[in-house]
Amino acid sequence: MRLTARGWGVGAGAAVALTAGLGLDYVELVALGLAATATLALASAQAACRPALQVDRQVSPQRVDRGERCAVELTVRNVSRWRPATMVAWDRCGDTLTPAPVVGLRPGAVAEVSYPVVTDQRGRQWVGPLRVRRGDPLGLLASWQDFGGTTPVWVYPRRRSLVGGPAGSTRSLDGLADGAQHGSITFAALRDYVVGDELRRVHWRTSARIGRLMVREHVDASLPHLMLLLDDRRSAYPGPRVGVSVDFEAACEAAASVVAAACGDGIAATLSTVTGASVGGRGRHSDLRGQLDLLAEAAPDGGAGIGEAVARLRWRRGGDTLVVFTGPGGEDAAAQATAAGRRFPTTLTVLFDERLTDDRAAADGGADASVIRVRDSEQFAAAWQRRQW
Structure with a gap:
């Protein structure tokens, strides 16, 4: 919470009036200073009163290519049963603040705001929180409060359409070139036998040693x-x-x-x-x-x-x-x-x-x-x- 320029003026006037009134024994100046002080106290109590808001934010889509469309759907609900929400609000999107018209939101009322996200630059930017400015009717004090969480938006680099690419170097699993043709297979591991496996893939020596059938598992060794x-x-x-x-x-x-x-x-x-x-x-x-x-x-x-x-x-x-x-x-x-x-x-x-x-x-x-x-x-x-x- 901080004093506005008008609030500083009223505060300074109250101090001068009280000082001069007490020094000169001028009752009217003392009364004016006390009235200004009481006004600041009431304004401070009103500005410090936190509104009861529920903020829901939907970003669609959260991941977007550079230059493509991305939008934010913001829903602000006043969950108070008796107190209206008189305030000015902005939703943060990256380094910018987008106005959210929620002035005079009645108890239980809902305000919906939709705005686009700028996707001209690659990067990750955060959307939110909703920043609410509270004040008093005379504009003497102002307080800032944040509502709702933040949602990340990833802006991906622009992608070009590519056709073709490396065909691989036909490597075996141990990292040594074996000269196998594309689509050939090489030994990868042993696994338990399941119904339907070919008997010619059974590794009989291992099966005899551990007491259950084990078969050889192969993979394509030439995938790039x-x-x-x-x-x-x-x-x-x-x-x-x-x-x-x-x-x-x-x-x-x-x-x-x-x-x-x-x-x-x-x-x-x-x-x-x-x-x-x-x-x-x-x-x-x-x-x-x-x-x-x-x-x-x-x-x-x-x-x-x-x-x-x-x-x-x-x-x-x-x-x-x-x-x-x-x-x-x-x-x-x-x-x-x-x-x-x-x-x-x-x-x-x-x-x-x-x-x-x-x-x-x-x-x-x-x-x-x-x-x-x-x-x-x-x-x-x-x-x-x-x-x-």
């Missing part, structure tokens, strides 16, 4: 596994540190396009950042949500070097194709990705630089190059389509 690394170091995106980095936004859009395409094709993909965040995926839509959430919240920052990030990926189980997304200052990322060729038979580094003017991907070195330079995610999608995986 993408390892995606988003360079979120601030040094990789030189330029002003205030505002949005166009190159970093393009890198996020490209990474989102690849994970979405991999999910659509049922290909496993693991998305990591240089600063250490990582979300795995097995080509399922439930995994895609976590990866897109990570991309929505990513921001250029400090953290570990690119060498440490690539080393973490090299020691992970699985993964035969490494794709690195970086900016104009990420030349070292290309070198580290190339050096990881022993662990990843296929490597690709994409450097985004908005200063490029060529309509085609610049210096892409052909359809099988390990480093390509592009201006934005649209050029990246074209270069991805031309690449011979």
Whole structure:
């Protein structure tokens, strides 16, 4: 609770009147000062009275692609049985406040407010709480109170439509190339026999040792596994540190396009950042949500070097194709990705630089190059389509 400009004036006038009235033995001034003081006391009691509100908020949808429609449905109910709610309210949405017309809400009455959420920028923003301003009829004091919780809204990067991708390197489960053809199977584990299993899959030696039938379980060894690394170091995106980095936004859009395409094709993909965040995926839509959430919240920052990030990926189980997304200052990322060729038979580094003017991907070195330079995610999608995986 705080005094308004009018309240400060009344308070100062009350102090002057009381001081002068007592000093000059002027009864009228003393009475005027006491009246002003009593008015401030009554205004303080009214402003401090907390309204009885119930706030329900529905955000649809909570996860949205950049630029798509998202709306908030706000319901405010006065649950008091006898006292009306006279107030001014705003609902917080990110860094903005949206007016909510709930002035003069009668007991038991409901006010409904609908407004759009701005989705022009990628990121996670919070909607709520409802901020209510209470005051007195004379405007001497004002108090601010929050009602209702907060709801997160994820704004995903814009995604490009990609067709095709790495076909895998036919790896066995122990990480060694075995030369198997696509669609072949390799031993994975032993499990208990169930009715319907073929007897030729029974592992007789193990079955005899443990006293029950055990059969061999096989999996397809040639399915590809993408390892995606988003360079979120601030040094990789030189330029002003205030505002949005166009190159970093393009890198996020490209990474989102690849994970979405991999999910659509049922290909496993693991998305990591240089600063250490990582979300795995097995080509399922439930995994895609976590990866897109990570991309929505990513921001250029400090953290570990690119060498440490690539080393973490090299020691992970699985993964035969490494794709690195970086900016104009990420030349070292290309070198580290190339050096990881022993662990990843296929490597690709994409450097985004908005200063490029060529309509085609610049210096892409052909359809099988390990480093390509592009201006934005649209050029990246074209270069991805031309690449011979």
